Amino acid sequence: MARKNNRRQTFTFTAPAATSVQLVGDFTHWQDEPIEMQKLKGGEWKTSVALAPGAYQYRFIVDGEWRGDPECTVRVANSYGGENAVRQVA
Numbered sequence: 638m639a640r641k642n643n644r645r646q647t648f649t650f651t652a653p654a655a656t657s658v659q660l661v662g663d664f665t666h667w668q669d670e671p672i673e674m675q676k677l678k679g680g681e682w683k684t685s686v687a688l689a690p691g692a693y694q695y696r697f698i699v700d701g702e703w704r705g706d707p708e709c710t711v712r713v714a715n716s717y718g719g720e721n722a723v724r725q726v727a
Contacts, residue, residue: 643687644726650697650706653680660684662695662721671698694721 648660659671664686674682674697694713697704705712709722 643689645685646688646724646726647683647685648674648695648697648706648724649708650674650682650699650704651680652682652699655680655682655699657698657700658682659698660686660695661698662693662724664688664693664695668698688724688726690726693724693726695724696721 650658652658655676658674658676660674661667661671665672672684672686674684676682694715695706696719697706703717703719705720706722709724711723711725712720713723715721
């Protein structure tokens with residue numbers, strides 16, 4: 638359900654050898670509703686999501702392995718001993 642104050646957010650991940658990259662986060666109920674990313678030339682994976690203003694935690698699943706976003710400088714510890722990236726939507 639799109640709301641008019643939602644902002645389109647683009648997520649990218651570079652993994653030339655990967656066969657599958659999914660975006661997961663609190664906005665996808667993590668693994669419950671992963672978003673399949675599309676592979677572009679050069680090994681970059683990309684997707685866009687409309688999100689309401691707020692802070693969102695997310696990670697990527699690359700060929701079944703959980704990965705952080707190396708491009709994101711804002712991170713928070715998660716309960717699995719790793720870190721989630723944080724996307725702030727204005």
